[in-house]
Amino acid sequence: MQMNRRDALKITAAWAAAATFMPFAARAGGHGDMYEAEGGEIGIHPVDHASFVMTTPLGTIYNDPVGGAEKYADMPAADLVLITHEHGDHFNLDTLNGVVGEGTMLLTNPSVYEKLPEALKAKAQMIGNGETTEMMGVGIEAIPAYNLTEERKKFHPKGRDNGYVLTLAGMRIYIAGDTEDIPEMRALKDIDMAFVPMNLPYTMDPIAAAGGVAAFAPKVVYPYHYRDQDPKEFAAKLAELGAGSEVKYGAWYGEQHA
Template sequence: MKLTRRHTLALGVTAFAAIKFALPSTARAQLDGGDAYALEEGQVTIHPISHASFVMELPDRVIYVDPVGGAAAYEGMPDADLILITHEHGDHYDAETLATLVGEETRLVTNPAVFEMLGEDMKARATSMANGDSIEVDGLPIEAIPAYNITEERLKYHPKGRDNGYILTTGGKRIYIAGDTEDIPEMRALEDIYIAFVPMNLPYTMTIDQAASAVAEFQPDHVYPYHYRDSDVEAFAEKVAASNASTKVVMGGWYDKA
């Protein structure tokens, strides 16, 4: 973990809730240190920030996902080597926050719509990925997975073909970041997912029943419900458990600091 200027400011800011239903299969890190999961070499540590934003520490880099909420939300976090942006909605993409977090060596990966919104200086460090694209960023394999609505009255929120989810492969493990989506066929067909981040709030994404059904089908080892606002995530966890899936539901402190 890289120690940076933000470590000296407010190390107590990012304290997260205890897991309510299942601890990670590897050791639970300290409350303010994130959730640690073993890789074939090293570990990945997850730091929920808020709603759909989080930080992942890999053995060789730090990744910010959909960072919004201003620089203060990331005080105490190591600086970002890579930033992933799924789509342009304000709870996923905020140009002002992005400008405060991007350093000289930071790389960005975005969907095409966000890429076109970036200023020229940001575009120079960004890669645009469309649904189905696969790239490597400094040796890290990234796949762009579709993210869209399928229910008639929700189609206007996330049309098919515009937004991304992502799969990262690190240390022999696959991590799925769903973005804003319903229980689409592409999600249900996923295999060998170690950690998944799955949204569940209406009217923008899906119901807890849809989310639990999809998780029971693709069976990640661990799943974080995120982007859920007032949805009943405890009921989601119960539905996953009742499906006899081997998935462990992990509760992050997405709304603890609101």
């Protein structure tokens, strides 16, 4: 059952107020990176493009799992699946049916929720831009994700798609989904880790992405969903802007990009 906005905001605020932010101590860990957090570690395990697995002290979170269940065979089972929007590189029913277990919960934007078969709807909540909820002990806020450039608005119209800010284990983690350098991203506060896209024509180029990220200056940022764009161009521009964020290169497209 979805919580009302006032109660959800109270829960999210309580998580943030109680958090004792631990220093980031990343280390290489198999498929990804591990970070010290309250109650244990948070692990970031890139899978492909916009898909990744996040292991946490509260459970395992899959973001936009696509590409077939076999890609997740070596990962812990999903406790929570996040879906940002309906495009095929973010939402795939065959993959979902393969990775969603009996106890798995799903969180989607409204348009994806309406596309789910009844069996998956029974495990799912939907949340729209600006709404908040709590699942698995994780505070979750849906951040708008959309195109600003006129000729790109057809890809991600304002109001349909989600990004997410997760509050868990003493950290605030932003998953941008598919978006350009929007005001709602620039206005974010106290973000410890961010995942930001940069591929044309669907989102933005590395320079625009760096400008947006510099505005909210997360402690750590992962370029993802970049395909043929150069994440190191993003890193150079971000350093030039003096954001102070550490750029991490996940193996989204194979080790040659890491």
